[in-house]
Amino acid sequence: MVDADQTFVIVGGGLAGAKAAETLRAEGFTGRVILISDERDHPYERPPLSKGYLLGKEERDSVFVHEPAWYAQNDIELHLGQPAVAINRADKTVRLGDGTVIRYDKLLLATGAEPRRLDIPGTGLAGVHHLRRLAHAERLKGVLASLGRDNGHLVIAGAGWIGLEVAAAAREYGAEVTVIEPSPTPLHHVLGPELGGVFAELHREHGVRFQFGRRLTEIVGQDGMVLAVRTDDGEEHPAHDVLAAIGAAPRTALAEAAGLAVVDRADGGGVVVDEQLRTSDPDIYAAGDVAAFPLPLFGTRIRVEHWANALNGGPAAARSMLGQEIAYDRVPYFFTDQYDLGMEYSGWAPPGSYDQVVIRGDAGKREFIAFWVAEGRVLAGMNVNVWDVTDRIQQLIRSQAQVNTEALADPHVPLDGLAS
Structure with a gap:
């Protein structure tokens, strides 16, 4: 039974964590709800970071899951800008970066994912970017506007969803764009060669240059600024800024250090959960990008890094924490907007x-x-x-x-x- 003396702790300030907190209150939980995030901003949604907000078509405030006042109104305790650094499963506590120790009865890990880094010379130059957080989008938005004004060149490493959405945004700002991708088509590992070509043609029509079957080997700079990039065929391509869009890795370090079962990185990584989103510890749950859940429909275990999984997984985990019988088996879903597509x-x-x-x-x-x-x-x-x-x-x-x-x-x- 869940009672008012219990404390439910959520680690992660994205959509999954915020919707889990919302659901706990909506389902009548009257105990303490504590949400911990290593970001200083209130929980926000990520799709606008490469879509409407990046394009300047949506205001900054539109990305937030709830108005800031909502958390106090619903008695959600926030620890913003404060990472969770350790879980003590025996004591059922979470330790924060400032030394604060918080006890939990149930714990939800919604730690998300982080962008993979390029492992080549030149990544420390000022014009090298990633896109995962609101601060990244704010910075990149200014960069694209500047490149558009000055006819500057953006090189994007990776032709996945983020790479293509930023390519579309950059072209709308007027920047020159080159995308470098090791596979033979965009989105090759998701759509296969049959449909990847549709996206290649779409972007070519809008002036994007592709270098397929190529990898970045070096980012060349001068005085700390990007000048060009080199690829493994020996070619050099002009660049004023570089976006690394080579995928994301689940943030499992906290779970691993606590001894929770995780999927091998070679198999996609993630925290292992059952159909009720419980980890190998029955009092710890996981949802969103970090959770690897069983999908009987396809006879596999899967980790989904998309908005709908966070939107639905957070509430499902909250109901499971409350003792409700759930079976999280939603068909994976995602969407994109690029130019008029x-x-x-x-x-x-x-x-x-x-x-x-x-x-x-x-x-x-x-x-x-x-x-x-x-x-x-x-x-x-x-x-x-x-x-x-x-x-x-x-x-x-x-x-x-x-x-x-x-x-x-x-x-x-x-x-x-x-x-x-």
Whole structure:
């Protein structure tokens, strides 16, 4: 039983942590709720950092999950700008960087992920950037505006979601952009070669230069500033700023030091949780980017670094902490906006897991739905500039029904009937 004398502690000031705190109160928990974040800002959402806020289309305040006053109004105790540095599972305490020790009855780890670093000469130069935090976005926003005014060059290492979204933003500011990517297409490990080309063509039409099959080997500078980059083919490319967008690593150090089970880094990393988002310690839970949860639908354990997972995982973990029976098995979902292309993706279909990609609509006009199919079953679906179909796509995925691929490709055949 949960009672008013209990203390629930949340480590992590992102969307998952903030929504968990909100849910605890909404579900009637009257004990102490303490939220710890190593950032000084109140909890905020990350998608605007590479989308609306970076483009100057959204105000800074729009990124926050709640108004600052909401936390006091709901009796949520905040420790901002204060990292959690150790968990003592025997004493059920969390120690902060300033030495403060906080006791917990239940603990939620929502520590998120951090950008991977380039391991090459020149990364200490002033014009080398990452994008993960609000402070990063604030800095990069000014950089893009300056590059646009001065016809400056931005080199982006990595053609994943962050790299492409920043490329689109930089071009809208007027900056010159070169993207360097070891794979043969953008988003290769998510969309495969079949659909990665759609994004390559989109960006080329807007003036982005790609260097596929290449890696950065050095960032060249003078007087502490970036001048150019070198790639492993010996070429040199002009650059005034460089963005490292080579992925993110789950922040598992706190969990590992506490002896919690984690997934090997080679397999994607993350804190191991069960379907109720409990870690190997029954009083410690994990949600959001850091949690590696079982997904029976795909027969695997998965870690999802996207907004919807934080939005839904935080509340699910909160309900589990309260003793409610939950089974967190949501179909992975993410979205992107680049230039005039809007896209939503549902499912999980890494290269090698599917045997064909079925297109419904006109890929040339970028108005279509793509389905990744294995043995007639839909593993994933991506709707590009086609809206209000996510629920039906997810229904198809969940049904695991064998579908007629000709009907799947035919826009005149309703999606609803394909999963029957």
